[in-house]
Amino acid sequence: MEIGCVVYSLIFDLYQTLFDSQAIGANAAFLPKPMQVKFAKLFDDAPQIPYAVVDKVFRAELGRPPCGPDGVFEVFEEQAVASASIAQVHRAKLWPQPGDTEEKWVAVKVQKPDVATQMEWDLGAYRVVMWMFENWAFDLPVYFVVGEVADIAVTVVAHSSPDFISDHLRKELDFVNEADNARKTAEFVANEPRLAESVYIPKVYPEFSTKKVMTAEWIEGVRLSDRPAIRALMGEPNPLDSPTSLPSSMPTKPLKGGVKTIMRVMVELFSAQMFDWGWVHCDPHPGNVIIRPHPSKPTKPQLVLIDHGLYVAVEKDFKRQWVELWRGMLAGDFDSVEKVTSQWGMGLPDLVASATLMKPTKLRRGDTRKGETPEESKRRREREAAKREEMKNMTQYELSVMMKKRLKEFLTDTDRMPKALIFLTRNMRMVQGNNQSFGSPVNRIKITGYWASRSLTQAPQLSLARRLREYWHHLIFRSIMFSLDLVFWQNKISLWVRRHLGLRAGEGFEDEMERTMRGFAKSNLGVDVAPAAFQG
Numbered sequence: 001m002e003i004g005c006v007v008y009s010l011i012f013d014l015y016q017t018l019f020d021s022q023a024i025g026a027n028a029a030f031l032p033k034p035m036q037v038k039f040a041k042l043f044d045d046a047p048q049i050p051y052a053v054v055d056k057v058f059r060a061e062l063g064r065p066p067c068g069p070d071g072v073f074e075v076f077e078e079q080a081v082a083s084a085s086i087a088q089v090h091r092a093k094l095w096p097q098p099g100d101t102e103e104k105w106v107a108v109k110v111q112k113p114d115v116a117t118q119m120e121w122d123l124g125a126y127r128v129v130m131w132m133f134e135n136w137a138f139d140l141p142v143y144f145v146v147g148e149v150a151d152i153a154v155t156v157v158a159h160s161s162p163d164f165i166s167d168h169l170r171k172e173l174d175f176v177n178e179a180d181n182a183r184k185t186a187e188f189v190a191n192e193p194r195l196a197e198s199v200y201i202p203k204v205y206p207e208f209s210t211k212k213v214m215t216a217e218w219i220e221g222v223r224l225s226d227r228p229a230i231r232a233l234m235g236e237p238n239p240l241d242s243p244t245s246l247p248s249s250m251p252t253k254p255l256k257g258g259v260k261t262i263m264r265v266m267v268e269l270f271s272a273q274m275f276d277w278g279w280v281h282c283d284p285h286p287g288n289v290i291i292r293p294h295p296s297k298p299t300k301p302q303l304v305l306i307d308h309g310l311y312v313a314v315e316k317d318f319k320r321q322w323v324e325l326w327r328g329m330l331a332g333d334f335d336s337v338e339k340v341t342s343q344w345g346m347g348l349p350d351l352v353a354s355a356t357l358m359k360p361t362k363l364r365r366g367d368t369r370k371g372e373t374p375e376e377s378k379r380r381r382e383r384e385a386a387k388r389e390e391m392k393n394m395t396q397y398e399l400s401v402m403m404k405k406r407l408k409e410f411l412t413d414t415d416r417m418p419k420a421l422i423f424l425t426r427n428m429r430m431v432q433g434n435n436q437s438f439g440s441p442v443n444r445i446k447i448t449g450y451w452a453s454r455s456l457t458q459a460p461q462l463s464l465a466r467r468l469r470e471y472w473h474h475l476i477f478r479s480i481m482f483s484l485d486l487v488f489w490q491n492k493i494s495l496w497v498r499r500h501l502g503l504r505a506g507e508g509f510e511d512e513m514e515r516t517m518r519g520f521a522k523s524n525l526g527v528d529v530a531p532a533a534f535q536g
Helices: 002-014 021-026 033-043 051-062 115-137 152-158 164-171 175-190 227-233 258-277 316-331 334-343 349-357 374-391 396-410 420-437 444-457 464-500 509-525
Strands: 087-093 105-111 213-217 279-281 289-293 301-305 311-313
Touching: 051 105, 051 213, 115 164, 164 420, 175 213, 175 258, 175 279, 227 258, 258 279, 258 301, 258 316, 258 420, 258 444, 279 420, 311 420, 316 334, 316 349, 316 444, 316 464, 334 349, 349 420, 420 444, 444 464
Parallel strands: none
Antiparallel strands: 087 105, 105 213, 279 311, 289 301
């Protein structure tokens, strides 16, 4: 436990290493248990900067104090309503304008001082750690995620080398960029009939926004992270019997559709981003999702997405490969998956599929490999079975040796691996965790797969013959998805029966997949993954 405390203290002092403190907390399940306990605090342990510092930032950025006779706002609450490692959010009220019929409250995001300088040193420390992992401590191919760096010391200060991850993280510090991201996402949502009514992106006020201060409309609602309140808002029982407190602005009568409606909209939103728009929000943790009654249809829920600092744009060629990968994975087609993964410099297609879907996946291929005789194929399968049995009795050291070997087989050519894949898998893991935290009310994999397959039928500039062929493949895909639906509903019926018979609660669909995935990770990679590894 002492080691966990030391490492926690080091990381907390650095604020962020890879994504931010919340991201470290989200990935803590892959760390040793003492570190998992300490790192769990990173979700809500960011200290606030005092109001005097906020006032100084306002005067430097906007030339006026936050409030007062010559202030930017009529009212500015000195106590922040939320605080993260990069910034904190205050509630404020705009000065009334001619024609206004009601008060306009806003959320004001204020960047903490010296964050940019601190981030460069943190990213430099991150590069050093990745270099040590690859070249000194563990001989693992991980340094590719931070780019090729000739001189680490120079890069720490000047970040002169191209680095996909670090470049995207730096953009989080530019609130003008975040405002642009929000407007772009709002346009995508407005032009998507399947989401335009059920999803909302808060309006940004550019006249009160700079690189270090951003002002957007205030949203009254319930954060997805407050699960008891969400269940109360949607009229569902709280299985944990924890205290429930809805904001006074929320209706006393439950909204229609239940939690299932919320989860379906959430999965569809991020599926549209990946497969249709090529524009992906990379931080969909439950604190960044707010549920409120629809303003014009108050009996229905509306999902509000906030915090638009971290997005990744998906290139056209990669998006098509990503769609083909999903279609191949869910169809269990080894050749289709291998075609894409080989282009990405990745081996072990079964492992790629399992890591992407976050469920153990065995792709179909003939029992006899290319160039094998039937006898050779039989002996190979016997060796594989014996190896799986042997792994059950391996020591931790033997498992770690196997993990390094398998990881090298998995990442055969890191130069060709699309770096956007890192952010997309992060997005999917958080979406899975959000669904799992509410008992898996929707079949996330099926919904995501449908959006992936359907996007190929709607791709622009396809010839008539090609479009018809894509529709045919989509119909075949839908029939394949029927088997996945059977597994999902079998799980739902089992849970319903156990609940009504008063038996001990069983596992949700995502919980069951998590358990089997943890077993898969240990047997295939030698990684002992913690139970919370796949939660958002």
